Amino acid sequence: MKKHLLSMTVNGDVVDVAVEPNTTLLEVLRDDMALLGVKEGCSEGVCGACTVLMNGNPIRSCLTPALEADGTEILTIEGLASDGKLHPVQEAFVKSGAIQCGFCTPGMILSTKALLDRTPSPSDEEIKNALAGNFCRCTGYTKILDAVRAASNGGSAKVDVHRKE
């Protein structure tokens, strides 16, 4: 099938890639750009492991034909840390122990970032709503909620991230 030119900004860099129409955004990011933090889980839009931010909004890269991303700004987990320093959301996930196998973590962190950019001090209900489409099969979600609370404005005071259970 004829290739089309796709031009988008990925983690701040403008990239031009020639892609076939049946390529998903997930495949371009992983296969052409080696951004392996974008995970392929269920591949049908359920699990949330492939979440990236498109113009600041969380979307499923596995459900997005790559050409639909033309002209947009994409942020993957690789674009979060700067100058060797983790993003505060990443820091909160590490400190809260919100990671076990780590497969869902990039999607969780990006969904959290999108939430906190819009709602800096979310309620528990808002956190659960924002992360409802991101599945974690290890942690039982408690530590992830702790991490999001810790990353939110004034949240760190409320959560003892070193508590023992």
Add this chain to the structure above:
Amino acid sequence: MRLPQFDYHAPETLDEALKLKGELGSAAPILAGGTDLVVNLKHRLSSPAAIISLRNIKEMRGIEVKPDALVIRAGTSLVETVGNAAVREHFPILVKAVESLGAMGIQHYRGTIGGNLCLTPRCLLYNQSHFWRTGKGSCHRTGGRECLALEGSESCQAICSGDTVPVFVALSAQLTLAGPGGKRMVPISDFYTGKGESPFTIAPDEILTDIRVPIPWGPLSWSYRRIGIRAAVDFPLINAACTAIPDKGVIGSFRLVLGAAGPSPVIMREAETAFKGKEPDPTMVTMAGEMAKRAVEGIIVENASASKDYRVKMAAVAARRAVQEALALS
């Protein structure tokens, strides 16, 4: 999972899109948000020659407030719809339905209102991977002549699962379909054929462009109830939308619609006739439940992730709760 091969068109205007649709017809489905279409393509439920993306067509997005109605362009995203001040003011029932639909990261930013209305009817025996389906015979939608869910059925019994469908039916919305010969309007209740293999009264060269929702003539009381397993990723097992407008102490206008029962939404005419012109009465709650049960018993078949019996029972529950809330009964 890889997508099948197809060509891609992203026209800049509706006219260009209609020209393409005229040439390619059903071989080129419309890609709005893609949250339904892309999954179906990955499962090889269809392998179109091309897809026509709406992403560049500005006239397909936005909400227009008219004196007597709200016109929602079909390509308007779910998140834009619920964020719109006029929608929030006039149709909080729509806001509730969209908010209870799926998850933020899956549908809300990419999914569209038109896409939700045109959601491909779903069946537990159809919406599966190609490999899974090879273990079963073919059905009305896969080139066969039978329905795997209901023996002897002459048409596909897949479920019309859009969360907003019963809401728009309860609000008496009208849909604008644009085609080569111009635009035509159909009441939403006529849009669904009741046949899963050809679920919509839309021609292969037509595109759904607008949803016109008339502003109610009086203070609208409403309820939307959805029963499902895991809200973020599951389609409703049953949902109910109820709207009522009081008029001089009695129920002036009443609508109760069940969704996700069969291939088309179920309008509860029996309840409408029984309740209109009467004072709201607590017995109406029980009556609505019984009517709903009777209405869906012959419609619901064994083709969802819960049993037929459970879904019939839940149809009564959803109807009772919706009527109770909409009529403010205890």
